[in-house]
Amino acid sequence: DARVTQTPRHKVTEMGQEVTMRCQPILGHNTVFWYRQTMMQGLELLAYFRNRAPLDDSGMPKDRFSAEMPDATLATLKIQPSEPRDSAVYFCASGKGQPNTGELFFGEGSRLTVL
Amino acid sequence: DQQVKQNSPSLSVQEGRISILNCDYTNSMFDYFLWYKKYPAEGPTFLISISSIKDKNEDGRFTVFLNKSAKHLSLHIVPSQPGDSAVYFCAASARNFGNEKLTFGTGTRLTIIP
Numbered sequence: 001d002a003r004v005t006q007t008p009r010h011k012v013t014e015m016g017q018e019v020t021m022r023c024q025p026i027l028g029h030n031t032v033f034w035y036r037q038t039m040m041q042g043l044e045l046l047a048y049f050r051n052r053a054p055l056d057d058s059g060m061p062k063d064r065f066s067a068e069m070p071d072a073t074l075a076t077l078k079i080q081p082s083e084p085r086d087s088a089v090y091f092c093a094s095g096k097g098q099p100n101t102g103e104l105f106f107g108e109g110s111r112l113t114v115l
Numbered sequence: 116d117q118q119v120k121q122n123s124p125s126l127s128v129q130e131g132r133i134s135i136l137n138c139d140y141t142n143s144m145f146d147y148f149l150w151y152k153k154y155p156a157e158g159p160t161f162l163i164s165i166s167s168i169k170d171k172n173e174d175g176r177f178t179v180f181l182n183k184s185a186k187h188l189s190l191h192i193v194p195s196q197p198g199d200s201a202v203y204f205c206a207a208s209a210r211n212f213g214n215e216k217l218t219f220g221t222g223t224r225l226t227i228i229p
Contacts, residue, residue: 004158031215042121042221043159043204056216091158097215102147102208104217106158 002026006092006107014115018080021110023092024073031095032075033104034060034067036088043091049075050097082114118142119207121220129228134192136223138205141186145207149217150179150190153202162203163190192225200227 005024013019025032034046047067048056057067064083069075079086089111093104120139128134136150146167151159165172165179165188172179178191192199202224206217 033216035219040221043206043219045216045218048216050215093158095215102149102164102210102215102217103161106151106160108156108158 002105004092004094004105004107006090006110008110009108010111010113012113012115013082015083016081017114018078019082019086019112019114020079021077021090021092021112023075023077023094023107025075025092025094026105027073029094029096029105031097031104032069033093033095034075034077035091035093035106037091037109038088046077046090079112082112084114087112087114116141117221118145119205119218119220121203121205121223123223124221125224125226127226127228128195130197131194134190134195134199134225134227136190136192136203136205136225138188138190138220139186140188140207142207142209142218143186144209144214145218147208147210148179148181148188149206149208150177151204151206151219153204153222159204195227197227197229200225 032049035043046060052069066078089109091109093106095104149164150162152162153159181188202222204222205220
């Protein structure tokens with residue numbers, strides 16, 4: 001049963017600490033996305049990769065956030081330094097890309113609390 | 116600027132009746148639309164989609180309607196069941212323009228009353 005795997009599921013940290021979230025996309029998928037869920041904005045896109053190349057990170061605060069794909073089986077989202085306003089659920093999703101359907105498969109999310 | 120809008124944060128429907136969830140978009144380049152369903156503490160799961168070349172797509176109890184001129188789509192669930200209680204997200208992409216990213220609305224929480 002193929003699925004997107006995210007770690008950690010829950011993270012509580014103090015303001016100023018570095019946080020790294022990891023994602024293993026579904027094997028064979030060539031697009032990877034990071035979304036953040038907040039009450040006010042719903043699901044906001046933070047970063048988007050195709051074939052490991054970053055295509056869009058316009059939704060990401062550049063001064064503290066960074067997203068990478070060191071290899072096809074791992075995507076990372078790093079926050080340094082973390083702030084209380086970063087508290088949210090972060091979702092990773094993967095897809096097969098064009099010309100397949102536009103369906104994305106989501107992981108279960110990483111709930112981040114910054115104190 | 117919210118390009119995909121779900122103006123109803125919540126909706127309650129009696130079991131067995133029809134649930135209608137609405138979504139509006141502003142970006143004319145959007146050509147592919149999806150609905151996702153989300154349970155608490157889980158990731159969103161794909162429900163149904165529609166391409167801009169169609170105005171209706173049906174899958175079992177779920178039907179999505181697209182009105183391109185009004186930039187409006189809706190999801191109909193008939194009959195509604197208690198397991199349908201969840202948050203529903205509308206999403207859109209501009210696939211024909213090579214952009215696979217999904218822009219989501221803020222979600223509608225559907226509660227089915229037994």
